[in-house]
């Protein structure tokens with residue numbers, strides 16, 4: 001059984017190793033402190049005929065060693081965590097913060113994608129001609145569904161059009177707040193090893209707009225078929241705030257009175273007017289599959 005969500009990013013293992021290292025260190029020290037507290041509480045239980053040794057002032061090494069030795073050991077553990085954290089940070093943030101043009105020479109063929117969050121949806125602009133302008137004739141947009149090719153460096157430029165949002169793809173071990181008026185860059189690469197066993201022979205057909213109950217049904221079935229193999233969830237991890245239309249929907253619920261259909265419809269609209277409803281999907285394609293998807297989308 002996998003305890004963590006499946007990792008598909010090439011740098012993801014560094015994140016997971018750090019997670020387990022911190023968890024184990026805390027478990028050992030926390031468990032030890034707990035056991036010693038219980039042990040000493042029981043060992044110094046009041047006994048018939050045995051008197052207390054008097055008040056301990058804690059000045060001698062016999063007492064201070066209980067503080068000094070753990071402090072030194074815990075600090076050493078911290079140092080190991082810090083070194084591993086620095087390595088992870090350099091891997092995840094280094095390529096997009098130290099060089100203007102995604103410095104890693106192997107990243108020349110990086111695909112740049114502008115990710116725009118708005119109440120309440122994700123919008124993806126693909127820079128297909130490589131000039132990082134996103135809106136040229138050659139470029140392309142998709143709503144809610146992000147297609148990425150396997151084995152290629154993807155650089156995302158994240159922004160928000162209205163409020164704070166939080167771009168979260170758990171399988172990429174990546175979560176980043178989106179701020180209005182600011183572009184925050186990050187990158188990832190989905191390694192062939194990470195999606196080993198996924199079937200790339202046929203395209204995954206997810207629709208950007210669902211206009212009928214049949215559409216919704218087909219979408220759910222297609223997602224279920226490929227989830228955690230070629231399809232991965234995109235969520236907004238921002239929780240506060242709701243649509244400016246929320247008061248209107250609340251008002252409609254109140255006015256619906258005994259009309260169950262109107263009530264249900266307004267309730268549903270209210271429920272869907274929050275960040276939690278910004279779910280989207282990332283579809284992994286083979287390199288050729290991605291080109292085919294671009295072509296078919298351009299042809300409409």
Ligand SMILES: [Cu+2]
Nearest residue numbers: 165236238275
């Ligand atoms: Cu949001």
